Amino acid sequence: MMDAPTLDLMFHALSDSSRRGMIDRLGRGPASVTELAEPLPMALPTVLKHLNVLEASGIVQSTKTGRVRTYELRQERLAELERWIADRKAGWNITFDRLDRFLTEEEPEP
């Protein structure tokens, strides 16, 4: 069960199209800062900030080897988010309606 602050960070991380672009890129395998920055129309330090946001949210993970830092996607985290949405999308309507009918002793549906 993901807690509220984590959900804040993850959804916020996804709310920017540059960051989503990086995620798309990482979907095809790990990449360095420079590789991730290359298609983006912004300065390197700005890219770094985006990557920090992504990593702080847990969507992405990085390790440094020599002078290059390599980022990779953490699909499990995306899976958790997907689950969160799936739960809301479904809605608890039917279940609660049935429960309510049961508790109030009304007629079952025809």
Place this chain on the structure above:
Amino acid sequence: MMDAPTLDLMFHALSDSSRRGMIDRLGRGPASVTELAEPLPMALPTVLKHLNVLEASGIVQSTKTGRVRTYELRQERLAELERWIADRKAGWNITFDRLDRFLTEEEPEP
């Protein structure tokens, strides 16, 4: 296929726990502004802003009857978001690996 600005709005809408609380509430059926505001520790105008954010993103929809405005969830939109995440979670790795092997005429896996 949802466009970038829409994704921005939807993910941003979900990045606040008060707004997610409203979504949870709406998962059990439509509700008025007052009902949605009731559990939240903030002034009405603030709640209104949150609802506007949710509605602008398309996650929620409202109609006014008399003096009360009723909000309801739009699960289709959540379904679209879920799909977006699912696509990234899966990763295009396998497909591209196979394509790459095919294009470069390497040996197939043992």
Place this chain on the structure above:
DNA sequence: ATGAAACTTTACCGAAAGGGTAAGTAACAG
């Protein structure tokens, strides 16, 4: 016709977000 209920609008505030420059450090390549 009056008043309460249920929003709505306006105006303002402090903090955080997204962007940039400039300068700094760390590891290679020669």
Place this chain on the structure above:
DNA sequence: CTGTTACTTACCCTTTCGGTAAAGTTTCAT
């Protein structure tokens, strides 16, 4: 040991965000 590559840090600037109070509007009940 010097230059270059690949990040990293430190600030600065502007816009957006979440929140407020106060005043306005529209309905509904009496």
